[in-house]
Amino acid sequence: MSRTSAALEPPADAVRPVRHPDAPAPGELLGAHYEHCFGCGGGQPHGLRLEARAGEGVTLTAEFTVRPAHQGAPGLAHGGVLATALDETLGSLNWLLRKIAVTGRLETDFVRPVPVDTVLHLTAEVTAVAGRKIWSTATGRIGGPEGPVAVRADALFIEVKVEHFIDNGRPEEIRAAMNDPDQSRRARAFEVNP
Numbered sequence: 001m002s003r004t005s006a007a008l009e010p011p012a013d014a015v016r017p018v019r020h021p022d023a024p025a026p027g028e029l030l031g032a033h034y035e036h037c038f039g040c041g042g043g044q045p046h047g048l049r050l051e052a053r054a055g056e057g058v059t060l061t062a063e064f065t066v067r068p069a070h071q072g073a074p075g076l077a078h079g080g081v082l083a084t085a086l087d088e089t090l091g092s093l094n095w096l097l098r099k100i101a102v103t104g105r106l107e108t109d110f111v112r113p114v115p116v117d118t119v120l121h122l123t124a125e126v127t128a129v130a131g132r133k134i135w136s137t138a139t140g141r142i143g144g145p146e147g148p149v150a151v152r153a154d155a156l157f158i159e160v161k162v163e164h165f166i167d168n169g170r171p172e173e174i175r176a177a178m179n180d181p182d183q184s185r186r187a188r189a190f191e192v193n194p
């Protein structure tokens, strides 16, 4: 049975999330926000390469194929990798709000083992917002988008300023990302509204 901690219960004065007018259209692929992101970037040989697609409202769908490099037990996905897939999917939702936010809390239920070669079909939505806090939830199914639930998560993201990354990230990666001549890629590396 799934239990959620008090931090993941939005307060009574929380509001419904508002999709940003410039958010990608429903059905549009979001693409990697940063080439070297372990969750979605193409520059990580063992990364998840998760592909997220905008949905209606503040929702999205995503797919992640479990590869041999993602094993924990023989032939099965590592639980931490599955949590990463959930985290990445939930993190991508903030792009639809055009808010920069980081995961503060992520609570995960592992419901079914997920074999190597499985496609994990994820859905996620922001459920509430209050001040800097963003609550969201995600579900991962196997055997198809309507298949049985294998993993699920509830999360609290906290909105931050771009300085969160600039002040804390390793300088060489920050410099490289900020010097990217592609303005849109530069903005998305930090998930900043371009």
Ligand SMILES: CCCCCCCC(=O)SCCNC(=O)CCNC(=O)[C@H](O)C(C)(C)COP(=O)(O)OP(=O)(O)OC[C@H]1O[C@@H](n2cnc3c(N)ncnc32)[C@H](O)[C@@H]1OP(=O)(O)O
Residues within 6 Å of the ligand: 007, 033, 039, 087, 088, 091, 092, 093, 095, 101, 102, 103, 104, 105, 132, 133, 156, 158, 160, 191
């Ligand atoms: C597409 C993009 C995909 C990106 C990848 C997926 C997302 C990620 O994995 S992000 C990386 C993982 N996360 C991190 O590295 C975050 C590390 N943590 C931090 O930097 C800080 O703790 C941070 C920014 C979350 C909060 O610090 P700070 O800005 O000082 O805020 P703070 O004042 O402590 O908290 C603000 C509010 O949030 C609450 N809060 C903060 N952290 C938590 C937490 N872990 N659990 C519950 N509540 C929390 C506080 O209680 C406070 O609530 P209230 O306003 O009601 O008093």
